[in-house]
Amino acid sequence: MIRNSLIFLFFVGLLTAGCSRYAYVRLNYPTPPEAVLPADVHSIAILNRSLPGEDGEGDKIAESILTGEVAGSDRLASDECIKGVYDAIMGLPEAELVIPASLRMPGTGTRELPEMLDWEKVEEICKKEGADALLVLETFDSNSDLLVSAARDQVASLITTGAPRPAIPGEVKVQVTSYWRMYDPRSQRIIDQYQHNSYMSFDTRGGMLPPTALPEAAYASGRAYMERYLPGYYKVKRQLYQRTSGNARRAFRAGYRRSAVANWEGAVEIWEGLTDHPKRKTAGRACLNMAVASEVFGDTDVALDWAQHSYEYFNNKLGRDYAKILLRRRSIEGY
DSSP states (O other), X not given: OTTTSGGGSOOEEEEEOXXXXXXXXXXXXXXXXXXXXXXXXXXXXXXXXXXXXXXGXXXXXXXXXXXXXXXXXXXXXXXXXXXXXXXXXXXXXXXXXXXXXXXXXXXXXSSSOOOOOOHHHHXXXXXXXXXXXXXXXXXXXXXXXXXXXXXXXXXXXXXXXXXXXXXXXXXXEEEEEEEEEEEETTTTEEEEEEEEEEEEEEEOBTTBOOTTHHHHHHHHHHXXXXXXXXXXXXXXXXXXXXXXXXXXXXXXXXXXXXXXXXXXXXXXXXXXXXXXXXXXXXXXXXXXXXXXXXXXXXXXXXXXXXXXXXXXXXXOHHXXXXXXXXXXXXXXXXX
């Protein structure tokens, strides 16, 4: 369950609000991945099928001129796309990527999607590489708006001044489109097929793209594909108390200071002892802080119990609002 492993998957930042009685803790919680590997897939071979054979190389060069492709670079950049996948899969401890000795296989070399690989070929590759599945970069295409930007600036200059302006665009956008298929040789089905479009902007240097522009955009595209299999995160902010009044103020503040340096276990040692304090305000605040600490530890059910307790027994309004937030979170996450 997500909530049981939450403590290992989130970052906590504690913010204070001056001399306010309140502080805020920010949590990054995991969300389910967009795609999930089958349970029996642990090793994935990868191929680059996005490049043309020698016969199609001339057509590819002509297309790069017409579309604004970053000249002649797709051959190397598509391999950077593969590297992005390789690095991103490190976040999946249950899976590994196998790089065959022969990484490339001829494809269309254009945006046109090739036919699926023959299943006998898929099985042959997976058996040779000892892989459970085969991931194929079926198409890879890059374009930049360098020519478009220059033309747009010239048109704008003609309209406003009546004369062309020898302006060089200061920023150029690079687009990378990659299409992926993942083949399962045992069931002879496509596990996943997905087209990813990514855009990155770069400052020009003397009217030219920096040499690292396309490789960076291609690498990011490869990472983006594989990161679909990794959990995402959403940010939340929780409010807790820094202090209370009366004879518990020093202890309460000491608990807060422990939480401020991520010593939540130490903070709980203090706050839990104050949850039955004779002063209702102090007890309610301690219960609320126990609720926040429980959510930090990844136990939403216990956090909800403490939040409800702080309101039901001590009329702590913050506990009432917090309980509603936790109930809504449980509903969204489906448990």
